[in-house]
Amino acid sequence: MNDAHRVVIVGAGPAGIRAAETLVAAGVRPVVIDENARWGGQIYRQPPADAGFTRTKSALYGFEAKKAEAVHDAMARLLPKIDYRPDTLVWACEQNRLDTLHAGHEASVPFTRLIIASGATDRIVPLPGWTLAGVYTLGGAQVALKSQGCAIGSRVVLAGTGPLLYLVAYQYVKAGARVEAVLDTSPFSRQIAAALRMLNQPSTVAKGLYYVGWLQARGVRIERGVTLLSIDGDDAVRAMRWRTRAGATRTLDCDAVGMGFGLRPETQLADLAGCRFRFDALNRCWLPERDAAGRSSVRHVYLAGDGAGIAGADAAELAGRRAALALLEDIGVATQGDAQKLEHELGRIAAFRAGIEQAFAPPENAASTWPDDLTVCRCEEVSAGTLRACVGSGLATEVNRLKALTRIGMGRCQGRMCGESALALLSAETGKPLAELGRLRSQAPIKPIPITPMLYDDGVQVQPEEAHDE
Secondary structure: OOOOOOEEOOOOOOHHHHHHHHHHHOOOOOEEEEOOOOOOOOOOOOOOOOOOOOHOOOOOOOHHHHHHHHHHHHHHHHHHHOOOEOEEEEEOOOOOOEEEEEEEEEEEEOEEEEEEEEOEEEOOOOOOOOOOEEEHHHHHHHHHHHHHOOOOOOEEEEEEEHHHHHHHHHHHHHHHOHHHHEEEEEOHHHHHHHHHHHOOOHHHHHHHHHHHHHHHOOOOOOOOOOOEEEEEEEOOOOOOEEEOOOEEEEEOOOEEEEEEEEEOOOHHHHOOOOOOEEEEOOOOEEEEEEEOEEEOOOOOOOOOOOOOHHOOHHHHHHHHHHHHHHHHOOOOOOOOOOHHHHHHHHHHHHHHHHHHHHHHOOOOOHHHOOOOOOOOEEEOEEEHHHHHHHHOOOOOHHHHHHHHHHHHOOOOOOOOOOOHHHHHHHHHHHOOOHHOOOOOOOOOOOOOOOOOOEEEEEEEOOOHHHHHOE
């Protein structure tokens, strides 16, 4: 690839891999940057090469084992034809350049075309006790199982809502872990009402029903329409407390909780790249604008996969291909892909996802019930009471002003865990809809980096003054 078309892909999940595959087929050699040590993304995450345990793809990915294997094999075939950079964090984007960190060393990566396939993260709705040791996101619970070959506890409660809730429960029980209960905040009536919008993918619906039936057949307690009240314990998780749909309060002993309320896109990099955003009422969050082909509002920047809108692994593969075809078209390279067919299939999946979002919406108005001493931002230790006082003073009517006055969203997570919660509380206190309260603006570094770069000499960390000159 000559310097006239220096293409960089951020992310080596399903979207990034299929984008790279499409580019390579057209004679373009992209740079593929991945924060993980091995390709596959979160959904098809691989254990470390030196994991010390062996689990088959069937055990790791269940029904998706063949898809996972296909994605893994596709990337393995691409390695000689791409510039692959694993274990590399992209922490800034400015003026057609990415700033990256690998093994303690910083590097600037220029590009003329950029495909952002940054994936998604868990959506969190705080409740008392959510900062206790032993509380994980559902995605974190998956990482423990896939990468470390272990469960997050010996008596696990999984709580929240969304398809991932049941998938993680299935994966845990199948691996031999003890799941005490699955607590779904979405009522079953809502899930039934949304079913008609999901019938265009009957096999996916069937898999979900299978997970539920399989869990029930093995005695796993499943309750729907619950209200999560608290996670109890002193220094660590001791029990989960909730209110049933009928209004009764229940408490269940456990030593770990996996919690999540669906997924939200990782959009920080698109923000730093200058992409224009819009509020998406269905997903209850701000998404970067893109056309059907994946072109963003910024020339030469393309968006693919869950980082631009939650649609799942199948859609991510399609969107990665489509974004790559758009890129090739824009640089005048002939392509053989059927762009129209890809867009049609993506539209069909989008209709299904609308049903998913309707069936598994996060709890509404939860912020109005948070006690003042509830920690909303754990990085900066900002409480709901502090936020309410700031809003009540009239000093903050927009989320970035709230951020400036309280430091919410300024910590290590850069708003990933607390950003939506701050917006929800601001909405509850002002009575204004989420779309009118602004969007947390991203700033570099989008993830923590060392102030003093770590240097390595023959794989051993040394102090800067001890490092050999390069």
